[in-house]
Amino acid sequence: MRTDGTGPIRIGRIEYTNVWPVFHHFDPTRLDVEAEIVQDVPAALNRKLREGEIDMAAISSFAYGQSCDDYLLLPNLSVSAKERVQSILLFVKTPLEQALNGRIALTTTSATSVNLLKIIAEKFYGAHPTYDTVEPCLDTMLEQADAAMLIGDHAIRASWREHGCQVLDLGELWHRYTGLGMTFAVWAVRRETAAARPEAVREIFEALTASKRRALDDLRPVVAHAERQIGGTAAYWDAYFRGLTYDFGAAEREGLSLYFRYAHELGFLASPVGISEWRASGSRERAAADAIGAHSVPKVNL
Numbered sequence: 001m002r003t004d005g006t007g008p009i010r011i012g013r014i015e016y017t018n019v020w021p022v023f024h025h026f027d028p029t030r031l032d033v034e035a036e037i038v039q040d041v042p043a044a045l046n047r048k049l050r051e052g053e054i055d056m057a058a059i060s061s062f063a064y065g066q067s068c069d070d071y072l073l074l075p076n077l078s079v080s081a082k083e084r085v086q087s088i089l090l091f092v093k094t095p096l097e098q099a100l101n102g103r104i105a106l107t108t109t110s111a112t113s114v115n116l117l118k119i120i121a122e123k124f125y126g127a128h129p130t131y132d133t134v135e136p137c138l139d140t141m142l143e144q145a146d147a148a149m150l151i152g153d154h155a156i157r158a159s160w161r162e163h164g165c166q167v168l169d170l171g172e173l174w175h176r177y178t179g180l181g182m183t184f185a186v187w188a189v190r191r192e193t194a195a196a197r198p199e200a201v202r203e204i205f206e207a208l209t210a211s212k213r214r215a216l217d218d219l220r221p222v223v224a225h226a227e228r229q230i231g232g233t234a235a236y237w238d239a240y241f242r243g244l245t246y247d248f249g250a251a252e253r254e255g256l257s258l259y260f261r262y263a264h265e266l267g268f269l270a271s272p273v274g275i276s277e278w279r280a281s282g283s284r285e286r287a288a289a290d291a292i293g294a295h296s297v298p299k300v301n302l
């Protein structure tokens with residue numbers, strides 16, 4: 001969208017398999033509104049949405065937290081996991097205790113998961129490793145570091161290789177210490193776009209929701225596409241997509257709210273985060289109180 005409110009709506013699409021169910025049946029050429037897809041890794045989409053290069057996008061949930069005053073969340077869309085996520089992985093080549101006191105290489109493509117790892121290290125393990133942010137290549141990452149964190153298809157492909165590492169799933173660790181699920185990506189729209197083009201946003205939101213529903217009703221075309229494009233087996237992809245949640249309901253809100261609270265407490269987010277959802281009327285948003293239960297934060301001994 002141009003600054004005068006005209007022009008195509010630019011929609012950011014994460015270039016990892018995890019978002020496929022929401023986009024698989026989404027065809028921007030079939031909308032009444034003029035729209036175009038911008039595909040990139042999450043960190044790049046986070047920046048593009050922040051700078052207004054795109055109008056709405058699937059982004060890192062952490063990036064939503066950083067810019068919540070400028071964004072609204074599209075309701076009931078996310079990439080979440082109740083426990084294991086399978087594509088947010090820490091590859092540890094030394095004993096875990098050494099890695100947590102040593103160097104950890106972080107992928108340049110993430111925002112949510114790098115901060116999730118820091119929260120897990122600090123709050124649950126009382127550890128303060130040194131972090132280096134580098135390109136997502138497992139071999140080069142592990143040349144300099146004791147452990148490497150990858151997300152998305154980089155993590156999936158690395159997990160299929162011989163690597164000789166212990167592999168920790170960050171979704172599983174988060175669940176182990178909080179009892180909650182975690183939301184890694186959300187769909188956000190810039191508030192100025194929502195105000196200037198409410199009908200366009202509604203049409204795109206409805207098309208994304210319809211795509212999600214259709215893909216989850218019959219995962220087979222999505223699974224077959226993943227097998228062709230990325231490799232692996234149908235059974236792998238079926239289990240992968242079924243292990244993810246694409247909704248954003250009370251359970252996802254609770255997990256994400258706790259994550260935001262910890263991220264703020266530890267200084268990774270400058271301000272507390274209010275989760276505000278876009279409403280079809282275009283006029284009202286729902287500012288949800290961060291309904292977070294009391295969660296004890298266990299420290300574990302290694």
Ligand SMILES: C=C(O[C@@H]1C=C(C(=O)O)C=C[C@H]1O)C(=O)O
Pocket residue numbers: 014016018042043059060061079085087088109110111112113114151152153184185
């Ligand atoms: C499940 C995933 O969720 C994601 C993790 C993100 C992050 O760490 O910033 C952002 C978007 C999603 O791609 C994944 O990448 O595997």
